Amino acid sequence: MEIFTISVDGRRFEVKPFVKGYGMAFHVDTGDGLVIFELDEEDGLRAISQGPTPPDSALVGRIADAIVAHFG
Secondary structure, three states: OOEEEEEEEEEEEEEEEEEOEEEEEEEEEEEOOOEEEEEEEEOEEEEEEEEEEEOOOOHHHHHHHHHHHHHH
């Protein structure tokens, strides 16, 4: 899967998909830290790792929504 860009709160983020186990995951560098999203069958898309300085949780939620919207 190819890298794609999303727009959240007037900012653009590069999303780097990768395979994790039997599913998909996504790296997003917010500028404040790296967030890794994992696609989970039960919970949908959720943030599983943030650091070194975790970004605002509301921003993380909006990024997750934008990733889901990207796939329609």
